[in-house]
Amino acid sequence: MTEAVTNTGGDWLRLIVGLILVLIFSQLNALFLVWLERKVAGHIQLRYGPMEVGPHGLLQTIVDGIKLVGKELITPFKADKKLFVIAPVLVFMPVLVPFLVLPFGPELIIRDMNVGLLLIFAFSTFSVLAILVGGWASNNKYALLGAIRSVAQNVAYEIPLLLSVMSVVLMVHSFKFSELVMAQQRIWFIFLQPVAAIIYFICATAETNRAPFDIPEAESELVAGFHTEYSGMRFGLFFLAEYTNMFIVCAVATSLFLGGWHGPFGFSLGIPGVVWFLAKTYFLLFVLMWFRWTFPRVRFDQLMNFSWKVLIPLSMLNLLVTALVLKFV
């Protein structure tokens, strides 16, 4: 199985088909997630959410997308025009790359690189740059504050995120997704590394700027944060990138801690791996949405304190304990 996955070096056809699939999947997924978020929000808040377009409003986001495309792209007076235009592109391009290495199923990895995990984190960090550029170029104080917050937050949460991932990598001795997932055939890493799993999920929430860590776009404080001045499809790109990012962090969480395409404790129950993978990922996405509609927002200094004073020491300790246990047990 592993050979089949890795023996794709010269398979150009597979790569091209994969890229097209990634493009289609990432778009559809983002549209679906926006719909899902509105539905989840609705049902938590005693409403139905979108109901009008399509069955249970399924086509609502497509219609909204068409509306966004049709809208005028406003560039504010005195904005840095080049950067202002580049930022939404910059935010959306890197979120496509991680799909190349995500292990959807035993046969469904487009490129199983030996630095797969690193690639994902390298590219997902890229979105901070786009947010900074967008916030800066808007020439809007709210946008600037949002961008500053975003940078500070991402720097703070990247560290515990990587440290928690590191403890899993130590156990498997690999950055390769296929090997990371294969190592969990018997028992998922969430049972062996519960602390790392929790830290990862908290940091992932913060990395994707989701509530309760949504301070870069805290709408009650900063109106809309870094994308205050964006309209039309430029705003739409920020929006889609956010939801695609959510999918990526949840997919990584699934492959690192929830056994990827494996069923629980080696029982696959005859369900294909890709279904297991997507089911677990969408469950985590649902949890993210659940967070958002349940928790109040933390304050900026509390957010920072939580990362530097709690998460980073804890994840370091976890890494240390993992290393010691692996060495001596």
Added chain:
Amino acid sequence: MGRGGVYPRPLITRCKRHPKEKSLSQVKENRTRGEIRPVLAQRYADGWGVGAKRGRLQPSASPPFAATRRQVSVEKPMSQYPERLILNVGPQHPSTHGVLRVVVELEGEVVVRCTPDIGYLHRGIEKLMEARTYQQCLPLTDRIDYLAGSANNLGFVLAVEKLLGVEVPPRARYIRVIIAEMTRIASHLFWLGTHAHDLGAMTPLFYAFREREQLMDLFEAVAGGRLFPCYFRIGGLARDLPDGWTTEVREFCRTFPDKMKDYETLLTRNPIWIRRTRDVGVLTVDEVLDYGLSGPVARGSGIAWDVRRADPYCGYEEFDFVVPVGQNGDTYDRYLVRLEEMRQSCRIIEQALDRLPEGDIAVDDPTITYPKKTDVYTRIESLIQHFLLVEEGIRVPEGEVFHHTEAPKGELAFFIVSDGTSRPFRVRARTPSFVNLQVLSKLAEGRLLADLIALIGTIDIVLADVDR
């Protein structure tokens, strides 16, 4: 000078500290939290208390690095602080509760100075009243605090009745209490939803509005209006209660405490909520008295001042209810105080429904009360009476009157000067939001921008109430 001169651009290149300015840590002067004097913090002996609940919570963490108040020299012009950023929060902003504009000077995220700018919703209600008969003034009072229309009606009606020297029949009095307390619940529910929303919890808003909607329907049933019921009249009520209305109110009172548990589950014990509200915006007793604050803002600091208890009107002395007070005077205490006030209002409504007498709903005085419609059509005297009341209005004896009531947001007082005609010579409305808003800059300075938003919410302002 272009716009750039008025609103300096927040460029990072400008962020050099002025040589004369001390560093942030030097300027920082910790302001110790004032203690609340136990003498004034009268707690009721029955053991209920916000403090009792507080005791079970974790001790508060030390104040965050920037969240301590600092002394800021206000004399220096802005040009001497090149690293500061002026941010106009409002008048169009998601969480300024209307059209409040707050000019905020920021150093990083820290608010060093904040200046509320009011008047965007000024409609000149006090002046408009001078050209209207007393009955015509009533619908204007609805619009003073548009979230608590009946509470304003009550304040105005009671003031005029005091000047007239009439007392309404007991049934009208009880119905007024019921409606006023329902208004209090509705107003507090709106506050709860928006306050939670300001702090990022979006769901309580919908729960709170579910119950508020029930109340609005009940207002509609009794008065026809939802936000502006205008149900009270000088000398009584507009009409009697519709059939079955009391049963529905009883049903609301029965289910409401259970539904409040929904909000409590989402907020009261939530660690994020506690961290966002505890020790934020602490008001000492002295500060409350100096600023003349009232309502839940004052009671949150432990001052048991409730006009319903301190200077009863409408027969509030007959009801058994508790005036909840806080202990620490912070945002969390004010939150708990308002929640408990809703429960107490429920108790008052239930008691009033139990004792609701039969009888007239307005004083039997032809110079004040409109005649029955059937009489107007059949009796000439009634027709003349109706005509005179509409054309000329109620003649109020010469004099001046001050009457204060406990509106949901604090002490609402009307001062009316009458020159003996049917139109007021001068009306002055002392509205709670206007007075309470003063303290915003004191609370917000030295704290983070996110706290400013929380503080606007905790004062519970309505801009219509501020500007009138």
